[in-house]
Amino acid sequence: MEIELNNNDEKMKNAYNEAKTDIVNLLGWFECEMQKQPAKLNWGHVGSLNHIRENLIETLAFMSGFDAKEIKNTLEETKL
Numbered sequence: 001m002e003i004e005l006n007n008n009d010e011k012m013k014n015a016y017n018e019a020k021t022d023i024v025n026l027l028g029w030f031e032c033e034m035q036k037q038p039a040k041l042n043w044g045h046v047g048s049l050n051h052i053r054e055n056l057i058e059t060l061a062f063m064s065g066f067d068a069k070e071i072k073n074t075l076e077e078t079k080l
Contacts, residue, residue: 038045057075061068 057068057071060066060071064071
């Protein structure tokens with residue numbers, strides 16, 4: 001027996017899928033941006049990337065339920 005979605009359920013499902021699609025596209029843009037190298041690297045670039053990394057860790061912690069410290073530890077382990 002198939003359950004029929006009401007109008008609100010259908011809107012919610014569409015909004016959820018649109019958000020997921022947007023996130024996937026944004027991650028693709030991140031990948032493109034990470035391939036770029038500034039013409040003249042400076043400490044401001046390093047600070048910007050560190051800020052972005054912190055925001056991404058916080059976002060992943062929020063989304064996954066993992067503690068941000070655990071995510072940071074995992075990142076450190078990948079550097080060994």
